[in-house]
Amino acid sequence: MFTRYVLPEVQVLLRVALSLTSQPADAEDLVQETLLRAYRSADRFDGRHPRAWLLTIMRNAEVNRHRRRRPHLLDDPDADLTRLSVAPDGAPPTPEEVVVGEQFDEVVDAAFAALPRQHQQVVRLVDVDGLTYAEAARLLGIPEGTVMSRLHRARKRIRIRLAAAGLAPKRGAL
Template sequence: MEEQLPHARAGREKEFARCVLPEMEMLLRAAMTLTTRTDHAEELVRDTLQNAYRAFDRFDGHQPRPWLLTLMHHAHADNRHGRGPGPVIGTDPGPGPSPTLVSAPPAESLAVGKTFHEEVDAALAALPDKYRQVVHLVDVDGLSYVEAGELLGLSEATVTTRLRRARRRIRVRMAAAGLVPGRGER
């Protein structure tokens, strides 16, 4: 019986790695959207992974992304309500690097220019937190509306509405800066 335990544990760890490792980059991007500080994002990912490992026996092995995002949502909610570390988005990030909206390849940077990127960053920064979060999760991190909603504790319809309003605000600001056509100019 004792020989089966290490073998079973090794199988469990291998299966955990198979399900979780492909989602690590997405988890870190989502955590950065929620916390805005690298150290807090890493801590949120660590909490999520610890919770995932503890609950892995109850996971069916299908669709690890929604499962992990749900665990991250709960870990973030615990952190926000004083049951763990990490700030909520909108708090002063303090010293350290802050995420940017656009990290364009050199060819795109040459074609679009520095002004465009600065204006996009400014337009995103000007959004209220509730809009900035959905833009970042859906348009930057590539999560589906459902996944973003699960992570933020919102319905898909609320994510859709917030995303539509955020994109409209960004488009208006970009048009005012003369960087995209205004309504009817296309």
């Protein structure tokens, strides 16, 4: 199966990886990681749309590579957020400014990184990749209710971190 579906796509993977990384060595590493992940999960692949499946794996691998390289995730995002939570003119930021602001991304990234691996998986599949609960459940080999439960807990933890950073209303404050 791996030979039939994956090997014909290697050249496409290399071209896409090079466009993502801009460095041939990094592109080769990304393709290698993609192929390894595909090989490990080949038993869960249904045989439909192999290119889309592989490109999704590649995208997730690239996101993880960037996440590992970002040193600001090691910093305390709350320290910067309290300093930046009020606009220079003293007016509180608009909701749009909060969401578009860099501090929001940093808090969400840190909250996501702090989630257990199982919760990260469902958030990535449902909220980032746009899979349905049923699709995510099939992909992970777990019941749909487990996906829903993990997603609820993960979103709650992220909301708590956002509220602690002053970027979302605390429960009951609406």
